[in-house]
Amino acid sequence: MDTVSIVLVLLLAVVVSGALSRMLPVSVPTPLVQILLGAVIGLSVNYRVELDPQLFLLLFLPPLLFLDGWRIPKDELLKDVSTVVELALGLVLLTVIGMGLFIHWMIPAMPLAVAFALAAVVSPTDPIAVSAIAARVPIPKRMMHILEGESLLNDASGLVCLRFAVAAALTGTFSASGAALNFLWVAGMGLAIGVIVTLSATRAKAWVTKRWGEDTGSQILVSLLIPFGSYLLAEHLHASGILAAVSAGVTMSFAEISRQAMAVTRMRRNSVWDTIQFSLNGIIFVLLGEQLPGILGGARETVALSGHSELWWLAVYVVAIVAGLALLRFLWVWASLKLTILRKRGDGTAIQSPDWRLVAAMSLAGVRGAITLAGVLTLPLALDDGTPFPARDLAIFLATGVIIVSLVIASAGLPMLLKGLAMPPEPSKQAEEDAARVATAEAAIRAIEARQHALAEAHGEADRYAAAGGRVMDLYRERIEGLRQGPSDASRVEDRLVRDFRLVGVKAERAALMELARARQMGSETARKLTRELDLSEARHRG
Numbered sequence: 001m002d003t004v005s006i007v008l009v010l011l012l013a014v015v016v017s018g019a020l021s022r023m024l025p026v027s028v029p030t031p032l033v034q035i036l037l038g039a040v041i042g043l044s045v046n047y048r049v050e051l052d053p054q055l056f057l058l059l060f061l062p063p064l065l066f067l068d069g070w071r072i073p074k075d076e077l078l079k080d081v082s083t084v085v086e087l088a089l090g091l092v093l094l095t096v097i098g099m100g101l102f103i104h105w106m107i108p109a110m111p112l113a114v115a116f117a118l119a120a121v122v123s124p125t126d127p128i129a130v131s132a133i134a135a136r137v138p139i140p141k142r143m144m145h146i147l148e149g150e151s152l153l154n155d156a157s158g159l160v161c162l163r164f165a166v167a168a169a170l171t172g173t174f175s176a177s178g179a180a181l182n183f184l185w186v187a188g189m190g191l192a193i194g195v196i197v198t199l200s201a202t203r204a205k206a207w208v209t210k211r212w213g214e215d216t217g218s219q220i221l222v223s224l225l226i227p228f229g230s231y232l233l234a235e236h237l238h239a240s241g242i243l244a245a246v247s248a249g250v251t252m253s254f255a256e257i258s259r260q261a262m263a264v265t266r267m268r269r270n271s272v273w274d275t276i277q278f279s280l281n282g283i284i285f286v287l288l289g290e291q292l293p294g295i296l297g298g299a300r301e302t303v304a305l306s307g308h309s310e311l312w313w314l315a316v317y318v319v320a321i322v323a324g325l326a327l328l329r330f331l332w333v334w335a336s337l338k339l340t341i342l343r344k345r346g347d348g349t350a351i352q353s354p355d356w357r358l359v360a361a362m363s364l365a366g367v368r369g370a371i372t373l374a375g376v377l378t379l380p381l382a383l384d385d386g387t388p389f390p391a392r393d394l395a396i397f398l399a400t401g402v403i404i405v406s407l408v409i410a411s412a413g414l415p416m417l418l419k420g421l422a423m424p425p426e427p428s429k430q431a432e433e434d435a436a437r438v439a440t441a442e443a444a445i446r447a448i449e450a451r452q453h454a455l456a457e458a459h460g461e462a463d464r465y466a467a468a469g470g471r472v473m474d475l476y477r478e479r480i481e482g483l484r485q486g487p488s489d490a491s492r493v494e495d496r497l498v499r500d501f502r503l504v505g506v507k508a509e510r511a512a513l514m515e516l517a518r519a520r521q522m523g524s525e526t527a528r529k530l531t532r533e534l535d536l537s538e539a540r541h542r543g
Contacts, residue, residue, distance in 0.1 A: 038289020069249025126369025
């Protein structure tokens with residue numbers, strides 16, 4: 001009962017944190033509010049959450065990484081793939097090696113392998129925390145796409161590096177050639193398993209649906225099981241479960257194109273996954289806060305591990321690590337942007353120099369969050385011989401400090417840097433969108449005409465079917481004509497006014513519907529159906 005109670009309290013804290021972050025007069029990122037609430041919980045109750053590292057990794061990382069891979073915009077990612085790869089792979093390797101050596105030099109009492117492990121867990125960034133920080137100052141879409149792509153890949157690369165560092169700490173040996181071969185197996189097999197599991201599951205699901213119909217609950221449950229199945233199978237074969245979850249998510253988006261689910265299934269599944277993402281990300285930060293009193297309570301013993309006795313040395317170490325991470329990221333982002341998206345192509349002109357605000361914003365956006373915490377908590381409790389894992393508490397303390405300090409710095413500096421900041425423009429997608437709308441409208445008209453003819457031949461009364469079909473086809477023809485002529489400024493204003501008026505109408509419909517329901521002039525089933533229709537209409541017009 002204690003375990004169930006603490007889980008419910010953590011979930012309640014996640015809900016309350018979202019409301020509090022919106023109520024505060026200043027923009028405070030939701031993760032910081034969640035950490036604070038978690039600390040309050042940790043100070044208020046005697047029960048402590050004992051985190052099993054492997055169980056923690058299994059419960060939180062597969063679904064989060066799977067969803068990142070599933071939802072990330074693939075085309076936008078491919079347009080800036082060189083920048084993303086440089087940040088996600090090159091910067092991670094530089095961070096692991098450079099910061100690992102720096103941490104070991106700064107804290108000689110921390111073994112080199114453990115220093116590399118700590119550097120590996122602080123290398124991944126967290127776009128969820130960034131979007132929470134910049135909620136009141138919109139991030140340029142292109143920047144957000146780069147940050148999302150970077151996070152998707154550096155989650156995997158950082159945690160794979162962590163795996164090798166931990167193995168070196170456990171065995172006391174490290175072979176570069178052996179690690180390279182092992183990396184090829186771990187990465188390649190992990191990616192392959194994610195693809196195979198996803199394709200197998202979606203094909204089997206499509207085969208059953210085609211013969212016996214679709215069950216919405218089963219479809220949603222299958223999507224929930226895929227990341228865990230990929231992760232567990234990969235770990236069983238000594239491959240990377242993290243990469244398996246990522247590749248499963250990426251494959252899921254392509255598999256869904258050829259094996260479509262019902263509309264109601266997709267909408268309900270999106271709602272379920274939104275709730276899971278919100279809950280898991282929130283619980284991770286609340287757990288960080290809940291563990292904070294214990295971590296701080298053992299600070300005196302922790303600082304002793306570093307060879308000092310004064311507690312302020314821990315703050316010095318955290319600030320030094322954050323500064324080192326920021327410096328490495330600033331230099332790497334500057335070089336990466338200069339050599340990729342800011343390069344002048346085809347006109348022979350020199351490479352542009354990146355705007356310092358753009359580089360600074362991209363650097364501050366490298367906030368550490370859920371993945372860093374999840375990774376550091378998976379450090380083993382003991383070595384193979386049963387002795388305690390060296391400097392584990394110190395590593396957890398420093399990683400926790402890096403998360404909190406990076407969040408605070410970004411929450412103060414990022415909104416100022418983002419105001420009026422513009423990324424180099426992406427090619428306009430309006431023509432692509434208009435062409436797709438015209439093509440789908442023409443396909444709809446052809447299908448309606450074919451249906452008209454089939455009904456008229458089967459039942460007669462062609463005029464009735466022609467009139468009904470004509471009303472629908474007129475809507476599609478209006479869309480085609482408007483898109484082919486190209487929208488003028490006046491038509492854009494008119495479209496915006498029409499959308500506003502439709503939203504006003506939907507709001508009035510909903511108010512009247514609620515009055516009828518409260519007056520018992522309609523049944524609950526009818527009220528639920530009409531409310532759903534209004535919700536879909538409102539979402540379409542707001543989109």
